[in-house]
Every structure is written in structure tokens, then in C-alpha cells.
Amino acid sequence: MTEQQQRPPAPISDVLRVHGFAALEPGPKLIVLGGVHGDETCGTEGIARTLAELDSGALTLLRGRLTMVPVANPLARRLMRREGERNLNRLFQPTRAGEQPADYESRITDLLCPLLDAHDVLLDLHSFQSAGEAFAMIGPRDNSGTLEPFSRAYEEGQLALHLGTPRVVEGWLDIYAAGLAQRAGGKPADDSAIAFGKGTNEYMRSRGGYGVTLECGQHQDPAAPEVAHRAIHAALRLLGMIGADPQAAPPPAPTLLRLVSVTDRDSEDDRFVREWATFDRVARGEPIGVRAGGRVLAAERDGFIVFPNSAALPGTEWFYFAVESERDLRQPAASGRP
Known part of the structure; x- marks a missing residue:
């Protein structure tokens, strides 16, 4: 028996599964995340269905690169709770050179950040605690400010529009920063405090890409995995990475809300x-x-x-x-x- 055969399987909390597909024709680079929060399983199920379609040939990648991470936080998933040691979708940034990762989620972030760096577009699949319909969350409008400068708002808005949700929400980081100031008695938050409000999408924008968070519905909603699965297909179609659906109607304009x-x-x-x-x-x-x-x-x-x-x-x-x-x-x- 070889040393590799003798070695016990790694526990789920130490393994990040990454599935990659590259077409011979160059094109956009899309990454899809599921399970950033361990008790949100719809993204994992939507990714699993898409993987099965790609493996069977029912779905063909025509151009570009597709990467899917079914469970972005394996420890939180094993515990079936939102977090492992902390919220993975906060302080989403690589560990500084010369420093050691502070916790489990920092070690995971050190693996995920290079993946996001290598892609143009992010679709992050989530669900939420309270009852309600699926919706998408987008970032700021094009701006050259200091909080979250951005120049790809139209592309990001198009992605949100084509996901087919009845509502899209903007304004997350603005309100997060305002909340910090509110707790500090009106004193503006410093960069280190605001950094804790930056998650996967904010990191993607900081690297020159763009991203949308799709909240697929309530955690236990049986329709949420189908919302996730349809969204992956919609993103791939929009980017020209799979064939167009000749029967698909133009997406209806969703209601756009702004957090205040x-x-x-x-x-x-x-x-x-x-x-x-x-x-x-x-x-x-x-x-x-x-x-x-x-x-x-x-x-x-x-x-x-x-x-x-x-x-x-x-x-x-x-x-x-x-x-x-x-x-x-x-x-x-x-x-x-x-």
C-alpha cells in the first residue's frame, strides 16, 4: 500500500472543491460561488445540476472559462450554520505578505482570491433567513470616489437584469459605511472598519471585474435551487458562453430598490x-x-x-x-x- 493510499481522506473542513471548464474558443471568464454561508444550500444544488449537465454533454461550453465552487466555506457547511469561525463574506481580502491567516475563513479567502483574480465576472449564489422573493444585489454606479470606485456598472446591471428576479437592490456598501458611522456617533468609519463590510463582489470590483449576488429565496424554499440553476444558465447565455435559447423572451425590467x-x-x-x-x-x-x-x-x-x-x-x-x-x-x- 502506498503512502497516498494509507493517508486518510481529508476532513471536509480542509477541502475546497473547485470545478473548472475551458473552451477552446477564447471568451469571458465567469466564476460561480455557492455556500459562502454554510446554511445556504441552494447555490450548491444549482451548481451540482450544472456540473452534471456539463459532464453529460447536455450543456456545452462554447467559449471562455467557467469555474464553479459548490461549497465556498466547507467548515460552515459541515456545521450547517452561516459561519465557520466568522462571516466569509466580510473582510474578503488576501492575507498580507508576511502575516499568518487569522482564522479559518482567512485561509479560505487566500484560496478564493486568486480564483477571482483570474476571472472577469462573479455570480455569488445565496439565500436569506426571512420569507420573501428572490432578488439580485448590485454595486455602485460608475464613480471615482474613495469608498468603491467603479467603471463597469452597466455590465453589472445587465447581468442582474438577465437573472430574471422581480427585484434588484443597490447601495450595500454605502449603507454599511453609514451604519458604522451611526454606531460611532456620527464619526466616519476608517478604512479598516469599512474593509469588514467588503465581501466577494466588492473584492471582484476592486480587481477590475464585476459581480452580482443573487439571493435565491428563503433558506428552505424548495424553489431556490431552481432559481440558482436558471441564473447560472442566464449568466452563461448573456456572456455568450453557451448557446442562445431561441424561445427565451427578453427579461422584464425588475423593480430597482436602493438601500437608504x-x-x-x-x-x-x-x-x-x-x-x-x-x-x-x-x-x-x-x-x-x-x-x-x-x-x-x-x-x-x-x-x-x-x-x-x-x-x-x-x-x-x-x-x-x-x-x-x-x-x-x-x-x-x-x-x-x-
Whole structure:
């Protein structure tokens, strides 16, 4: 028996499976991630179906390179919880030269960052805790600012548009930075604090590419894996990496929402006035939650609840608030931030 045969199989927490396909015809380079959060399994299932189609010949890559990572955080998946040691979709950056990775997710990031560096486009497949419909999240409009400079907003918007979700949400990093300032009593957050809000898509944009996060539905929604599978096909078609679908109709324009605020949970006794679902519409003045001391939190304007989390820990995000955006994904986005 050889040394390799004697060696026991590596535990799942130490193995990152990466599947790569390269067509002979050059073209775009797309990477698809699933399982960035361990309890979000729809992306893994959507990738598995696509892998089976490619292996069987039912789906053919015509040009470019396709890389798929079914479980981007194996430890979190083995534990079937959101995180292993921390949130993989925060502080997504390689370990600095001469330093040691601080935790499990940092070691995984050191493997994933070079993969993203080698690609043009990222599709990151997720799901969410509360009830609600699938939606896509995109980054900033073209800008030369310091928070997240970007010049590929139109391409990113086109990808989000073609994924077929009824809603697309913009404005994540702006509101994350505003939330940090809010917790610090109005003092602007420094770069190290803002870096913790940067995930896979923000890293992809910083490397000259673009990326979309697709929230495929609630964690246990039986339709979520199909949403993920369709999205992979839609991205491949849009990029010309697989054949066009002659029966496909042009994608309908989704409702575009812009995040405008985040509210933290201050106490375990803070409570919602009812069980909210992502994208529940609220009117100005409508009660949303009640603080431990009895103060009612009401909507300051007409808008939508996003990512309500009744189990949020004190000092963390309780819910986000969004309003309708005037941006049209079918047209090149205007530069500058709204």
C-alpha cells in the first residue's frame, strides 16, 4: 500500500472543491460561488445540476472559462450554520505578505482570491433567513470616489437584469459605511472598519471585474435551487458562453430598490410589531418595531423592509430600509452616487 493510499481522506473542513471548464474558443471568464454561508444550500444544488449537465454533454461550453465552487466555506457547511469561525463574506481580502491567516475563513479567502483574480465576472449564489422573493444585489454606479470606485456598472446591471428576479437592490456598501458611522456617533468609519463590510463582489470590483449576488429565496424554499440553476444558465447565455435559447423572451425590467438606512437591534427585548418579510412595503409613519423601553420605531418615509432579522444580536443589524430607485438597468448608469 502506498503512502497516498494509507493517508486518510481529508476532513471536509480542509477541502475546497473547485470545478473548472475551458473552451477552446477564447471568451469571458465567469466564476460561480455557492455556500459562502454554510446554511445556504441552494447555490450548491444549482451548481451540482450544472456540473452534471456539463459532464453529460447536455450543456456545452462554447467559449471562455467557467469555474464553479459548490461549497465556498466547507467548515460552515459541515456545521450547517452561516459561519465557520466568522462571516466569509466580510473582510474578503488576501492575507498580507508576511502575516499568518487569522482564522479559518482567512485561509479560505487566500484560496478564493486568486480564483477571482483570474476571472472577469462573479455570480455569488445565496439565500436569506426571512420569507420573501428572490432578488439580485448590485454595486455602485460608475464613480471615482474613495469608498468603491467603479467603471463597469452597466455590465453589472445587465447581468442582474438577465437573472430574471422581480427585484434588484443597490447601495450595500454605502449603507454599511453609514451604519458604522451611526454606531460611532456620527464619526466616519476608517478604512479598516469599512474593509469588514467588503465581501466577494466588492473584492471582484476592486480587481477590475464585476459581480452580482443573487439571493435565491428563503433558506428552505424548495424553489431556490431552481432559481440558482436558471441564473447560472442566464449568466452563461448573456456572456455568450453557451448557446442562445431561441424561445427565451427578453427579461422584464425588475423593480430597482436602493438601500437608504440600517437599524441595529439595541437589546434582546427589542421586537418587531409583526413578522416582517424581505420587501414588505411600509408607509410613512407605519410602526416597524418597538425598543425595549417602549419607543416605537416607525417608517420615516414610504419604502420596503429588507433583511429583517428577529434573532439579531444586540449591536448588530436588525433590518435595512429601501426605497424605489430611479435607475434603469437597461441604460448606462449615470455616474456619481445618488
